[in-house]
Amino acid sequence: MLLSVLLLLLVGHAKAGYKGAVFTYSTKDVQGKRFSVMHRYKLSYSSYEELELRCTSCSNTEESRGEWCLGEFAWKWKNVNCGSYDGLNTGNWIHNRNGISTSLAQMFVEVRNRSDINKPNSSPQTRVLPVVRVPSNCPRNISLLTFDPDGDEVKCRYASSSSECDTCTPPSVFSLSSSGTLSFSPTDSSSEGPYAVQLMIEDFPRETMMLMQNNGSTSLRNTNSAISKIPVQFVFKVDPAAPSCTEGEYLPRFLSPTPEHGAQIFIDVNQTLEIPIRAEATQSVITELLFSGPVNVVKNSSGSGHFTLRWTPSGDENDESHPICFVVQANVSSSVYQSVHQCVVVTVGNRPTVTSTTVVAPTIPLTTSNPPPRTSYLTVLKLKISTTLSLKDNHEIILKTIKDELIRRGLHPDIKVYLRSDGSVEVKKTAAP
Numbered sequence: 001m002l003l004s005v006l007l008l009l010l011v012g013h014a015k016a017g018y019k020g021a022v023f024t025y026s027t028k029d030v031q032g033k034r035f036s037v038m039h040r041y042k043l044s045y046s047s048y049e050e051l052e053l054r055c056t057s058c059s060n061t062e063e064s065r066g067e068w069c070l071g072e073f074a075w076k077w078k079n080v081n082c083g084s085y086d087g088l089n090t091g092n093w094i095h096n097r098n099g100i101s102t103s104l105a106q107m108f109v110e111v112r113n114r115s116d117i118n119k120p121n122s123s124p125q126t127r128v129l130p131v132v133r134v135p136s137n138c139p140r141n142i143s144l145l146t147f148d149p150d151g152d153e154v155k156c157r158y159a160s161s162s163s164e165c166d167t168c169t170p171p172s173v174f175s176l177s178s179s180g181t182l183s184f185s186p187t188d189s190s191s192e193g194p195y196a197v198q199l200m201i202e203d204f205p206r207e208t209m210m211l212m213q214n215n216g217s218t219s220l221r222n223t224n225s226a227i228s229k230i231p232v233q234f235v236f237k238v239d240p241a242a243p244s245c246t247e248g249e250y251l252p253r254f255l256s257p258t259p260e261h262g263a264q265i266f267i268d269v270n271q272t273l274e275i276p277i278r279a280e281a282t283q284s285v286i287t288e289l290l291f292s293g294p295v296n297v298v299k300n301s302s303g304s305g306h307f308t309l310r311w312t313p314s315g316d317e318n319d320e321s322h323p324i325c326f327v328v329q330a331n332v333s334s335s336v337y338q339s340v341h342q343c344v345v346v347t348v349g350n351r352p353t354v355t356s357t358t359v360v361a362p363t364i365p366l367t368t369s370n371p372p373p374r375t376s377y378l379t380v381l382k383l384k385i386s387t388t389l390s391l392k393d394n395h396e397i398i399l400k401t402i403k404d405e406l407i408r409r410g411l412h413p414d415i416k417v418y419l420r421s422d423g424s425v426e427v428k429k430t431a432a433p
């Protein structure tokens with residue numbers, strides 16, 4: 001048997017305060033046949049009491065009115081070299097309009113060696129806020145930020161089988177695209193209320209490849225067969241109609257220098273990253289910044305819609321890209337309004353590339369005292385690639401190597417890379433589809 005089922009069962013109990021989870025894993029510290037697997041679990045509940053049943057000393061954040069708390073815990077496992085399910089008994093969902101009671105969150109972890117990348121797989125990566133809100137009269141697209149550390153194709157779908165959900169009814173109020181965009185169209189007050197969203201995100205190889213077990217047995221995967229799959233669950237809340245859907249009035253609007261959705265930021269271990277976030281709302285009062293990010297991201301507020309997220313990555317986060325997602329929330333009496341849901345990707349650390357003599361110089365992190373000149377993010381990455389190939393004869397190969405490395409570090413596969421005559425490299429993102 002290739003699959004072993006690993007279920008971490010915890011004491012069941014009757015409270016119904018589950019508000020979602022995101023599980024991911026990444027393969028690390030690969031040395032020859034040895035490697036470790038970092039598992040990360042994000043869990044959200046209505047109360048700390050329920051969260052603490054699952055993780056006693058996990059790092060957490062909360063919504064100030066007590067709507068939710070969100071905890072993350074991580075652990076590193078040694079080489080198992082097989083595929084396995086990794087799940088938690090997450091408890092019962094909060095009351096929701098699609099009638100889901102028992103929750104189930106399981107990730108399929110595949111860590112057999114891949115013939116295409118010569119190392120075990122890492123899962124797709126993403127994060128999402130526990131509760132995403134939109135007024136019933138306002139159209140909105142929520143685009144989940146997803147990417148894959150191995151450059152695989154990432155697809156999103158509703159959970160649909162008994163290993164993925166107990167009750168699988170998807171919310172009726174939005175449509176989901178395989179790229180992970182939830183499109184909400186205005187509806188009437190009869191649709192208001194919370195919906196339980198249960199998604200699975202999978203990675204697919206771009207070419208047929210083999211999974212190889214230590215004992216020599218192999219298994220073929222083509223571009224239609226998922227390698228791993230992760231659960232992404234949260235609450236989608238349709239609120240009473242807002243007096244206006246224009247961003248910046250009741251719904252907070254992000255202002256410069258807030259990084260745009262999908263912005264890439266590079267930083268090294270032990271360096272401190274500061275992400276400035278600014279928002280305005282003329283007809284409501286901005287109350288807080290809500291976020292979901294790696295353990296130890298801290299937020300600070302200096303009033304009137306000015307916020308900072310600060311993070312100093314540690315060795316455990318090295319060689320990985322980490323999403324950080326945020327919304328700004330505002331209110332007027334009992335009405336609560338959220339900005340759009342935005343995420344950035346922070347890539348941590350040095351990684352030897354191409355040959356063993358490669359040197360990756362420190363990158364310039366973003367700081368509040370040094371804001372980027374435009375709304376798009378300027379990222380400086382110094383990368384030294386040593387090769388015996390000549391630039392004149394092997395232009396294409398060198399370009400492809402640089403491009404592959406940038407994609408491996410989290411840039412979108414659609415980037416275009418140009419080698420300029422002064423030796424510098426220009427990277428352009430092709431127009432969004």
Ligand SMILES: *[C@@H]1O[C@H](CO)[C@@H](O)[C@H](O)[C@H]1NC(C)=O
Nearest residue numbers: 001002003082213215216217
């Ligand atoms: C390798 O191990 C797997 C899982 O334990 C088993 O199913 C398979 O038959 C083994 N293959 C060989 C060639 O021993």
Ligand SMILES: *[C@@H]1O[C@H](CO)[C@@H](O)[C@H](O)[C@H]1NC(C)=O
Nearest residue numbers: 032033034035113118119120
């Ligand atoms: C994966 O396979 C490659 C090529 O066969 C080998 O060099 C590498 O050590 C293997 N890695 C692991 C973790 O088994």
Ligand SMILES: *[C@@H]1O[C@H](CO)[C@@H](O)[C@H](O)[C@H]1NC(C)=O
Nearest residue numbers: 138139140141142181183184
């Ligand atoms: C959502 O996306 C669709 C398809 O790209 C687009 O037609 C629509 O205008 C978008 N809606 C909003 C509110 O951005």
Ligand SMILES: *[C@@H]1O[C@H](CO)[C@@H](O)[C@H](O)[C@H]1NC(C)=O
Nearest residue numbers: 268269270271313314315318
């Ligand atoms: C980061 O800081 C820790 C604690 O001071 C230290 O042990 C570690 O070596 C540092 N790592 C790097 C890559 O600088």
Ligand SMILES: *[C@@H]1O[C@H](CO)[C@@H](O)[C@H](O)[C@H]1NC(C)=O
Nearest residue numbers: 298299300301302303308310
């Ligand atoms: C957080 O913001 C407050 C208010 O502006 C400021 O006094 C404080 O120094 C900030 N804290 C940090 C760690 O920057």
Ligand SMILES: *[C@@H]1O[C@H](CO)[C@@H](O)[C@H](O)[C@H]1NC(C)=O
Nearest residue numbers: 065284285287331332333334
């Ligand atoms: C926003 O909500 C808080 C907490 O419920 C409340 O104290 C505050 O008065 C509200 N703000 C407005 C402008 O209504």
